[in-house]
């Protein structure tokens with residue numbers, strides 16, 4: 001079986017991830033560090049300063065790791081035209097060399113996907129910690145005058161902690177169901 | 189998460205229903221091979237064709 005170059009689906013998926021690791025993650029990590037500074041200096045104005053600080057510190061950590069892994073992964077992603085830019089036209093190449101370059105690209109692409117998966121896990125964990133951190137920040141202190149609105153705000157942010165993992169796992173649940181159906185079809 | 193793709197033609201079940209036209213694994217449903225390594229997918233294809 002002659003195999004071809006690997007490519008992301010949809011094709012610009014990797015460009016979207018690049019924006020996630022070079023723009024969104026640093027921004028969110030930076031914001032959590034700013035918030036961290038506020039909670040440290042004004043800890044008596046928050047209901048649970050300890051857990052809040054932990055959640056915000058974890059956010060910063062996850063975002064930095066996501067950024068590092070995302071950028072590390074990027075070196076393993078290149079297209080056939082990148083190969084041609086560095087190696088010269090593929091049509092002028094021997095079949096063996098052509099084949100080797102395809103194999104390298106396929107190996108690098110799977111490495112890219114593996115690193116990307118880890119980066120994505122860190123990014124998602126970072127978002128969850130940020131949601132938890134903001135929610136804890138919003139919880140009214142014990143002596144607050146009208147705490148209902150603050151509780152409402154905290155609760156709204158906290159729903160992200162439930163909704164996000166659910167939205168992420170849905171495609172997998174659907175896929176398992178599809179496979180079960182297909183296996184059933186297979187065995188009958 | 190990176191989309192799960194067919195290891196031969198790179199079609200993703202999240203994007204389309206079936207493999208691309210000249211995929212060597214096209215007689216196996218896309219959802220069955222997406223996300224597998226090429227070796228795993230070939231083993232599965234052999235079982236499927238049997």
Ligand SMILES: [Zn+2]
Nearest residue numbers: 194197207211
């Ligand atoms: Zn395919």
